[in-house]
Amino acid sequence: GAGVSQSPSNKVTEKGKDVELRCDPISGHTALYWYRQSLGQGLEFLIYFQGNSAPDKSGLPSDRFSAERTGGSVSTLTIQRTQQEDSAVYLCASSPRGGQGVDEQYFGPGTRLTVT
Amino acid sequence: KNQVEQSPQSLIILEGKNCTLQCNYTVSPFSNLRWYKQDTGRGPVSLTIMTFSENTKSNGRYTATLDADTKQSSLHITASQLSDSASYICVVSAGEGYSTLTFGKGTMLLVSP
Numbered sequence: 001g002a003g004v005s006q007s008p009s010n011k012v013t014e015k016g017k018d019v020e021l022r023c024d025p026i027s028g029h030t031a032l033y034w035y036r037q038s039l040g041q042g043l044e045f046l047i048y049f050q051g052n053s054a055p056d057k058s059g060l061p062s063d064r065f066s067a068e069r070t071g072g073s074v075s076t077l078t079i080q081r082t083q084q085e086d087s088a089v090y091l092c093a094s095s096p097r098g099g100q101g102v103d104e105q106y107f108g109p110g111t112r113l114t115v116t
Numbered sequence: 117k118n119q120v121e122q123s124p125q126s127l128i129i130l131e132g133k134n135c136t137l138q139c140n141y142t143v144s145p146f147s148n149l150r151w152y153k154q155d156t157g158r159g160p161v162s163l164t165i166m167t168f169s170e171n172t173k174s175n176g177r178y179t180a181t182l183d184a185d186t187k188q189s190s191l192h193i194t195a196s197q198l199s200d201s202a203s204y205i206c207v208v209s210a211g212e213g214y215s216t217l218t219f220g221k222g223t224m225l226l227v228s229p
Binding site for chain 2: 004040041042043044045091093104105106107108109110
């Protein structure tokens with residue numbers, strides 16, 4: 001079946017511009033997660049959705065970052081006034097139930113963002 | 117501070133050989149530990165998930181071990197194949213919300229013919 005998809009796969013933008021990254025989770029998955037992977041660094045948690053609500057957005061690095069999820073499905077991560085330090089691969093994952101425990105997360109291929 | 121340290125940072129082995137990757141963590145309270153494989157340009161794919169009560173789990177040629185007392189885990193790859201070339205990431209959950217998932221930086225494995 002279809003996995004998690006993300007678009008665009010690559011995005012180059014000028015410093016100061018806004019960008020929107022899209023994630024299409026696996027159909028029926030309740031939980032959705034955004035992560036950031038910088039060069040040479042481990043994955044960094046950004047935000048977690050359960051349905052359309054975000055019970056944990058503690059990983060968002062600044063108020064320039066926001067995310068929403070609609071219809072319990074598609075999510076968009078928006079970065080306003082991009083900075084060069086925002087350059088990274090942004091990964092989205094979904095899981096069937098969310099919550100605690102050992103719910104398996106399925107990752108998308110990521111969006112590589114480069115801010116020039 | 118919760119931390120996950122992986123070693124070695126990178127590793128080159130010959131096809132057909134075995135190897136073991138290490139993960140040490142200082143995450144508390146512990147909920148579960150996961151090993152992921154990440155091919156270049158792709159998202160991570162789960163290999164194993166272990167809770168506190170499990171000390172070994174296998175997935176084909178991959179075997180993970182967990183020692184919750186010493187807070188160490190290992191991932192053993194048997195009879196390596198060229199397709200095993202990837203980054204292997206250790207992730208520990210502290211069990212109190214998703215902001216407490218702590219990721220290691222990964223071990224980059226290259227299997228050489």
